[in-house]
Amino acid sequence: MRDPVVIIGGGMSGLAAAIRLARFELPVLVLERHLRPGGLNSYYYRRGHLLETGLHAMTNYAGPGERNAPLNRLLRQLKLSRQHFITHEQLGSEIAFPSQTLHFGNDIALLTSQIEERFPASRPGFGRLVDFVRAYDPFAIRPWRSARELLATFIPEPLLVEMLLCPLMIYGNSQEDDMDLAQLVIMFQAVFLEGFFRPQGSIRDFLDLLLSHYQKLGGELRLSAEVQALIVRGDEVVGLRLASGEELKAQAVISTVGAPGTMRMLPDCLAGERADYQGRISFMESIYLLPRPALSGVRRDATCIFYSDRERFVYRRPQQAVDLEVGVINFPENFQGLPEGELARIRVTHPANYDLFRQAAGDGPGRGPDYQALKRRCQGQSLAKVGKMVGNFGPKVVYQDTFTPLTIEDFSAKEAGAVYGSPLKVKDGATRYRNLFLAGTDQGFLGIVGAMLSGVTVVNRHVLPDAGRLAD
C-alpha cells in the first residue's frame, strides 16, 4: 500500500475531497484538529440542545431534475443520491435598507418583479445583468475587476446596486468595500439564481451522512490530530508532523486550512507573505433559543433578512467591536415543510473587529473578564437592535450563545476569524510544492456547496490524473 493522500481539515471541503478519493479506492487519511468534524459548519450541545454553527441556509438550491446545477453535480461526484437527499427550500428572504425593501426567493422572477415595481428604471439593465451572470465563467483565471463598477454599468440606480451587493457580500466576500467580479458572479448564482435551502435534519445529520459514506468507502479519519508542520524535500511534501510529535508519510497533501494557515506549516514561509493572505472580514453571531409559542410576536415570513441602516452599504472591518448597522437575521425554522420542534432558533450576525476582541482577550489561553464583558455588551446591543426590527423576543429567550471572531478562529482554522478566507484567491489550488494543494474558501468557492465543490475540483484536477502512481 502506498502512502495516503493526507487531507488537513475535516470540514466540508476536506470531507468532499476525501470521499472523492475513497470512492476510487485510493488511500486517503483526513486529519481533523478537533473532536468533531465539520470545521466552520459543525454543531455543539448546550443543556441538551443541539446548536449549529456556520450554516444559516445552504445556497445553490437545485431540484432533482436540474442535472448540471452545482448541487447535483456535487452529489453525483460524491456518489450520493439526489433522490435520497431531502431538501427544504426557503420561505423567502429580504434585503432591507432605510428607504426600500426587496424580497427574493429561489425563483429569480420574484426579485425581477420587485425591481420592476420599485426600481423601474433599472429593470432592463437587471435583465441584462442576469444574462451576463449566466454566461460568465467565474473560474477562468482573469485579473481582478470591480464588481461595483460592473454593476453600475447595468444598473442606473445606485441604491439598487448597494442593495444587491448587501446579501452577496455578507454571504461570501472576503474583501472590504468591493468584490471581485468573478466572486460576484459566484455569489449571484448561488444566492439569487439558485437560492437557499436546508437539508433534512440538522447539520449533524448532514455530517453523519458524509462520514458514514466516507467510512463505507474505506476512508480513514483521525480526530484530535493537529498538524504542526509539513515535512518537505525540495519541491515536494513528503510527510507531516503532528502536534503530538508523531510523523506521518504522505503521497500528496490537500490542505483546507487556508493559505495563511498552510504557510504557517511550511519551513520557508515569510511573515509578510502570510499577512497578504490574511482576510479582515469577520463576524459576531448570536444564537437565541426560545419556546415556539414565543415566536407569536416575531416575524414568521422570512428565512433571512439582510439589512443595512446606511443607504450606501458599508462592508468592512468596523472601527468599533461590531457594526450593528449591518447584519443578517436568520430564522432556521422558516423553511418549507420543516417539522415543528419544541424550541425555535433565531441567529443574528454582524461584521466584527477581530483586533478589538483579541485585545480584550489578551494573548493567554483563557479569555478573561474584559473579553467576556465586551462580548456581553455587543450581544446585548445586538439583541435590542434586532428586537426593534423583528419583534422583541429578548425576554423569552431560554438560552443564548455568542461567537466572536476569536471563536471562529479557534474552531475553523480561519486566521483572524476571516470566515471567507483570504482576499487573494488561489483559484487552481496549486502551490509551489508539486504535491501540496489548497482547497476550500481560499479558492473562491463559497458556502457549503462551494466548499465541497472546491474539494472535488482539486482532487479531479491535481490528484486523480496522477492516480496511477498513487495505487497500491
Added chain:
Amino acid sequence: MTRDAIKEIVIEIIKDIDEEANTAALAADRPLRDQLDLDSMDFLDIVMELRKRYKLQIPEEDYPQLNTLESCVNYLEPKLRHL
C-alpha cells in the same frame, strides 16, 4: 472478454455514475458526452471506474478514444482480452 461484455461494462459504469442516465437508446457511434449530457467531471469518473475495477491505466492522451461507445469497446478490447 467479448465486445458485448465490454459494452455492458461501460453502460453499467455510466449508470453507476449517473442514476438518471438513460442508456437504453445509446447510439454506438455518437459521442457519449452529447447523448448523456456528461460533463468533463463525469467523464473522468468513467476512467477512474475502469481503473478501480480492472486496474487499467488510461493516460490522459487516450481519453479521446473513449469518445463513443464503439470507440470505448475498440480501445478496451485488447486491454480486457485476458479477463
